[in-house]
Amino acid sequence: MSRRRRDPPAREPGQDAARGASPALRRTLALGAAGLALGAAGCAEPPALDLMLVPDPNVNTTEQLLAHVQQAVLVVDAEEGLYAPGEERSRGGVQVKNADVDAALELVFTLSIERERLPIIRIEQGGLPDVSLNIRVLGLQASPAPGSFVARGELMGARLAAPPPMMTVPFNLRPEVRPPRVERVLPDDGGVALGCAVPSLVISFSRPIDEASLRAPGAVTITPDPGPISVAMDPSGLVANIATPRLVGVDRLAYRVTIASAVRDPTGQPLDQVAAEAGAQGYLGDFSLSCEPPPTEPTEPPCAPDYACPLGAACVGGVCLPRDCPVPCPGGRVCDRLRALCVDDCRADALFSPCAPEHRCDATSGICR
Secondary structure, three states, rough: OOOOOOOOOOHHHHHHHHOOOOOOOOEEEEEHHHOOOOOOOOOOOOOOEEEEEEEOOOOOOOHHHHHHHEEEEEEEEEOOOOEEEOOOEEOOOOOOOOEEEOOOEEEEEEEEOOOOOOOOOEEEEEOOOOOOEEEEEEEOOOOOOOOOOOOOEEEEEOEEEEEOOOOEEEEEEOOOOOOOOEEEEEEEOHHHHEEEEOOOOEEOOOOOHHHHHHHHOEEEEEEOOOOOOEEOOOOOOOOOEHHHHHOOOOOEEEEEEEEEOOOOOOOEEOOOOOOOOOOOOOOOEEEEEEEEEEOOOOOOOOEEEEEEEEOEEEEEEEEEEEOOOOOOOOOOEEEEOOOEEEEEEOEEEEEOOOOOOOEOOOOOOOOOO
């Protein structure tokens, strides 16, 4: 974002910041952009936008979010920029400051989160330009590690209007905060099995896994019988390879993978694949692959003595790792191949780092390690 828009003369930061709350919305916080820029006069309802923070029940519940998040920071931005360097100002919980890596400044609000419910947040027009807005919501815990955040949400291309539209913002705990879960199993369902056989499975986890718990009898079950399986793990604990020497079909290959909730991370947290259900939930996935003739010559040498890598994975240091994430990562996020997951680019935020205290931001990849 190198361009910016010139706003009308600004009021004192924070002035009228609580104006415009809708009485029909319980626990609504009106965060008027008018608090930082001159708004239009008159009695008509000003253009605004209501934001509802919505967790994904398959990832985390509202109760889990409220147990971790005590503050939220909203960063309002636009492709063409909102304020120029030198226009920084602050009053109370409302600021104009640099919140990312470009030169333009953003509008930043800080608000507390009640323990009973997630808030509905109103942003008023005030002196904001009539442009599409990009909004980030960062959830902070009461005593966070220095510069870190535990939850995140994002809304792209939002427009202010009268009457204010209600828009949902996906808002979830970051993978490092949630219980461990399986993020991906390769080959992907619907993919291809060369020679109608899958020599191994590549399983990516959201958090490091205790290898002993994954090797325990009954921890990993595959049907039909894949033959004697063996487990190899990347040193990070985020990727496991399961050798499946007899996982073969004829015209099509279908199988089921089950990973028990007894599989745990090094702190003892069990696998919990479905957060909305009480208790720890294991992973269950059904896969169906089309069959194609094997290549006339091996495309890659075996990754280990007893298995080769399936399609979608590459051999790195004696372990099969995903080649890429299943979907392209949006702006501000990068692909963490070990987890086959799009994660926050740790180089992209000037306010908070997504890295845990024991990790550092890799300047080349943008991934915390």
